[in-house]
Amino acid sequence: MxxxxxxxxxxxxxxxxxxxxxxxxxxxxxxxxxxxxxxxxxxxxxxxxxxxxxxxxxxxxxxxxxxxxxxxxxxxxxxxxxxxxxxxxxxxxxxxxxxxxxxxxxxxxxxxxxxxxxxxxxxxFDMEKPAAAEDRKSVLKNQVYKSWAKGVSPRRIDHVNLQTSIDNNLIVNYLKETLGFKLREYLVNSDDKQVVGWMSVTNLVHDMAMMTKPSVEANQMHHIAFWMDNAQDILRAADILCENEVGFVGPGKHGISQAMYVYVKDPGSGLRVEIFTNSYLIFEPDWEPIKWSYEEYLKYGSTYWGDRRRDDVSRDQPVKA
Missing domain, CATH: 3.10.180.10 (2,3-Dihydroxybiphenyl 1,2-Dioxygenase, domain 1)
Structure with missing residues (x-):
């Protein structure tokens, strides 16, 4: 090499x-x-x-x-x-x-x-950074568009969550060794086998997650997430989704990542979207990945508090990737 x-x-x-x-x-x-x-x-x-x-x-x-x-x-x-x-x-x-x-x-x-x-x-690496049209342009020189112009209005893209039927360790190790991702938190099943890895290349808890489920195809997408500035924005998002008669799950808080969330599905594609905020940042260069057992995941990891319903938004119907 x-x-x-x-x-x-x-x-x-x-x-x-x-x-x-x-x-x-x-x-x-x-x-x-x-x-x-x-x-x-x-x-x-x-x-x-x-x-x-x-x-x-x-x-x-x-x-x-x-x-x-x-x-x-x-x-x-x-x-x-x-x-x-x-x-x-x-x-x-x-x-x-x-x-x-x-x-x-x-x-x-x-x-x-x-x-x-x-x-x-x-x-x-190379990507254009076009300015916004004058009627949509922010007065702030460090921001592209006017904030809160329409809809939920997230600030930025945040992360992706992928699903596979392939061995989780195999994929996570490939991402670590070939692409430089760092494992931040991970989940094991009742047999102590790793089934989810939350990974990042930035200081975020995760820029991506890889979830293994035998019942899904090898390459599927669980959700894409957009970042909101604070918890109040999540509550505002819930109101906007209700006004548009779009079903959702949440608001709630994850134990893993410590983030607040709302999950909603695009009615055109079926792609699940997470409206996401809070969480925590990792600055320690010697961070040790945090292990969660399946019992801990059920009790605290997935939903620390909030809506625990399992309807069409939360049910596992991922989009193929």
Whole structure:
């Protein structure tokens, strides 16, 4: 394997590319109810971002015969890291496909590859940061759009939660050893076998989670999460969802991550969306992953307090990734 002066690194979660079987409903949900802003539409793909997202898009939506996640984009820390990741991945036996600049609107050259689970990731560095139109522009120079202009109005994309039927340790170790993710918290089942890992490349508790369930396909998405500034924003979101007659679960608080949440589903694609706030940050370089037993998970981990109902929003009907 070629030696690098420094190991390539991922800086943050960039975007999620959603294909939906009902484009009209998905656009209504994400633009009017969630309140994302549309950057542009190119060849049938709509590129959206939250009012505090600087890059060209953090969510893209395209019409399809079925609903699925086409790929999940991650921004590299340095431009040269993209090519370095390509070499590292190929040396690890992972097939890499190059995406030319402009193939995805606003984005420079990138690479795509699949995890052992089949989830498709993309790593890029160059991405346009377009300004908002004058009628949508914030007066704050450190913010793109006017806040609270419409809908739930999250500040930014936060994390993704993936599902697989593949052994959890295999996928988590691949993410750690190949892509540099750090394991922050994890869950074991009644046989003391790891079934969920919460991982990050930033100071967040998780930029992504990987959940193993034998009953699902190898590559599915459990949810995408958007960040709210505080707990009051979660309560406001619940009111807005009620006003739009969109069912949801919550508000509640997780023990794992210590975050407050509301879960809601896009009526166009079926993709579960988490409206998310609070949580805690990790600054310790020698952080030891926190282990949760299944009994602890049921008592405190999933719902520390709040709504414990299990309806169509919380029932496991993930979107294929």
């Amino acid at each position: 070629e030696k690098f002066i420094y190991a390539p690194e991922i800086a943050k979660l960039g975007h999620v590319a959603l294909v939906t079987k009902d484009l009209e409903k998905s656009l209504w949900f994400f633009k009017e109810v969630i309140g994302l802003e549309e950057t542009c539409e190119v060849n049938g793909t709509h590129y959206l971002r939250a009012w505090g997202d600087f890059e060209h898009h953090t969510l893209s939506i395209t019409a399809g015969e079925t609903s699925y996640i086409d790929h999940i984009g991650w921004k590299a820390k340095r431009r040269e890291d993209v090519a370095n990741f390509a070499r590292l991945l190929e040396d690890a036996g992972t097939e890499v496909r190059w995406i030319e600049a402009g193939e995805e609107a606003g984005q420079g050259k990138a690479l795509r590859f699949e995890l052992p689970s089949g989830h498709r990731f993309e790593i890029y």
